[in-house]
Amino acid sequence: MTLLAIPFPMIDPVLxxxxxxxxxxxxxxxxxGILLAWFYTKRLAARQQLWPGNESPLSAAALDDFVFWATIGIILGGRLGYVLFYNLDAYLQHPMQILALWTGGMSFHGGFLGVTLAMILFARAKSISLLSMFDLVAMAAPIGLFFGRIANFINSELWGLPTSLPWGVVFPNGGPEPRHPSQLYEAALEGLLLFIILRVLSHWTGALKKxxxxxxxxxxxxxxxxSLVELVRVPDSQLGYFSLGTTMGMWLSAPMILAGLAMIIHAQLKRSDG
Structure with missing residues (x-):
C-alpha cells in the first residue's frame, strides 16, 4: 500500500x-438534491428574458406541481432501472428487496427515463413547451447528480480501480489497496462542472431561447x-466488463449522445427556419 493513500472517512451511512x-x-x-433543484428551477423560470419570446415556459405554481411528478419519476425510474439493467436475476429471486431503497441501488439512466416520461406527461397535461421544459430540468439535474454521488461515496460503493495516485482512497469494503474515488470524480464532472457549463451556456449565449x-x-x-469515469470505476460484480472493456454504464450512455445531438440539430434548424 502506498504511503500516500487517503484513509476512508468513516461516516456512518445512517445519519x-x-x-x-x-x-x-x-x-x-x-x-x-430535489429541493435545491426545485428552488433553482423556480429562479430560472422567473428570469423571463432567458426564454423564447421573453416568456417563461412554466409558472411558479406549475413548477410546484411538477416537483411531485419529478420525484416519482426519479425514484421509480431509478430503482426499476437498476433492477432491470444491473441486477434483475437477484431481484427476481428476492422481489421484496426492490422496495429496500435505503440499501442503495439506483440507476441514473433509469431515473433519467422516469423523469423524461414525467415531463412528457406533465407538459401534455399543462400545454407546456416540452423542449423548454427539458431545458429547464436539465439545468438543475447536475445538482441532484452531485449530491447523489456524494452519497455513493459515504456508502462506500461504486469505487474505482486500484491506483497509486496520491488521492487514492482505501475503502473499507474495497480491500487494502488505494482506489480511485470514482464517486467524487463523477460528483465533480457530472455535478459541478456540468452545472457551470450549462449555467454559462444559458446565461451568456442565450441558449435557452433555442x-x-x-x-x-x-x-x-x-x-x-x-463514460470517462467508467474507465477507472469497478463495474458491478454481477455484470463485469463487456466486449472491448466496455461497461453497462457506457452502453446506457451511448444513446444519450445520439439523442442529445438530435435535439441540438433540431433546435438549430428550427431556429434558422424561424
Missing part, C-alpha cells in the same frame, strides 16, 4: 436512528463524463 426508523445519508442526498439546446448538451456531456 439518525429513531428506534426501528433509520434515516440514511442516501435518502437525505435525494431530498436535498429550445432543446441545453437539454441536448446536458445529455451529451453527461454521457461523455460518465
Amino acid at each position: 439518525l436512528s429513531l428506534g426501528p426508523i433509520q434515516i440514511h445519508w442516501y435518502a437525505i442526498a435525494y431530498i436535498v 429550445p432543446g439546446t441545453v437539454a441536448g448538451l446536458f445529455a451529451i456531456l453527461y454521457a461523455i463524463f460518465r
Whole structure:
C-alpha cells in the first residue's frame, strides 16, 4: 500500500436512528438534491428574458406541481432501472428487496427515463413547451447528480480501480489497496462542472431561447463524463466488463449522445427556419 493513500472517512451511512426508523445519508442526498433543484428551477423560470419570446415556459405554481411528478419519476425510474439493467436475476429471486431503497441501488439512466416520461406527461397535461421544459430540468439535474454521488461515496460503493495516485482512497469494503474515488470524480464532472457549463451556456449565449439546446448538451456531456469515469470505476460484480472493456454504464450512455445531438440539430434548424 502506498504511503500516500487517503484513509476512508468513516461516516456512518445512517445519519439518525429513531428506534426501528433509520434515516440514511442516501435518502437525505435525494431530498436535498430535489429541493435545491426545485428552488433553482423556480429562479430560472422567473428570469423571463432567458426564454423564447421573453416568456417563461412554466409558472411558479406549475413548477410546484411538477416537483411531485419529478420525484416519482426519479425514484421509480431509478430503482426499476437498476433492477432491470444491473441486477434483475437477484431481484427476481428476492422481489421484496426492490422496495429496500435505503440499501442503495439506483440507476441514473433509469431515473433519467422516469423523469423524461414525467415531463412528457406533465407538459401534455399543462400545454407546456416540452423542449423548454427539458431545458429547464436539465439545468438543475447536475445538482441532484452531485449530491447523489456524494452519497455513493459515504456508502462506500461504486469505487474505482486500484491506483497509486496520491488521492487514492482505501475503502473499507474495497480491500487494502488505494482506489480511485470514482464517486467524487463523477460528483465533480457530472455535478459541478456540468452545472457551470450549462449555467454559462444559458446565461451568456442565450441558449435557452433555442429550445432543446441545453437539454441536448446536458445529455451529451453527461454521457461523455460518465463514460470517462467508467474507465477507472469497478463495474458491478454481477455484470463485469463487456466486449472491448466496455461497461453497462457506457452502453446506457451511448444513446444519450445520439439523442442529445438530435435535439441540438433540431433546435438549430428550427431556429434558422424561424
